Amino acid sequence: MTSFEIIGEIVDIETIAVGSTIRDVARLRKQYGPGRWRKLKGTAMIRLRNGKVRLAEIHWYEAHGLGRKEFKRKRYLK
Amino acid sequence: MTTRKSSTPRFVICVNNAEYPASLELHKVYRVVPDADAVADGDLRIIDESGEDYLYPAAYFVVIDLPRPIVRAMNKSYRTAQPAV
Numbered sequence: 001m002t003s004f005e006i007i008g009e010i011v012d013i014e015t016i017a018v019g020s021t022i023r024d025v026a027r028l029r030k031q032y033g034p035g036r037w038r039k040l041k042g043t044a045m046i047r048l049r050n051g052k053v054r055l056a057e058i059h060w061y062e063a064h065g066l067g068r069k070e071f072k073r074k075r076y077l078k
Numbered sequence: 079m080t081t082r083k084s085s086t087p088r089f090v091i092c093v094n095n096a097e098y099p100a101s102l103e104l105h106k107v108y109r110v111v112p113d114a115d116a117v118a119d120g121d122l123r124i125i126d127e128s129g130e131d132y133l134y135p136a137a138y139f140v141v142i143d144l145p146r147p148i149v150r151a152m153n154k155s156y157r158t159a160q161p162a163v
Contacts, residue, residue, distance in 0.1 A: 027100040073133040
């Protein structure tokens with residue numbers, strides 16, 4: 001079971017780091033493959049494992065052809 | 079001798095990184111950022127491999143109780159570490 005579930009659309013998406021400016025880019029490449037990795041952030045409604053629904057700022061990594069990886073909760077909003 | 083008790087652990091070891099193999103390394107020690115709301119939800123706020131703090135299920139970690147000199151040394155190393163992105 002994943003740590004949380006994204007319900008609905010991710011909005012206010014922004015790129016916060018690209019390529020070598022991502023501190024753990026070597027780990028991303030090793031784990032998922034070479035590519036032009038970006039670190040992004042956005043806002044989404046999420047459901048926690050305890051059933052609570054929260055509005056959250058989430059971060060993730062993305063590379064063309066490899067998809068979105070490792071959605072993480074940065075903070076809850078409101 | 080005074081003993082300081084804290085409800086939030088300072089350091090944990092990762093025992094499950096299946097969902098986050100790049101962000102967490104199995105069996106590595108991670109620093110916990112105090113976050114009472116996170117604990118109430120069964121989560122911990124962890125400084126992960128990115129150097130930033132994120133919420134993770136507490137079940138992905140086991141708490142370790144380190145001697146104070148080691149805690150001080152590790153906290154000092156975090157302060158001098160490179161900024162995260």
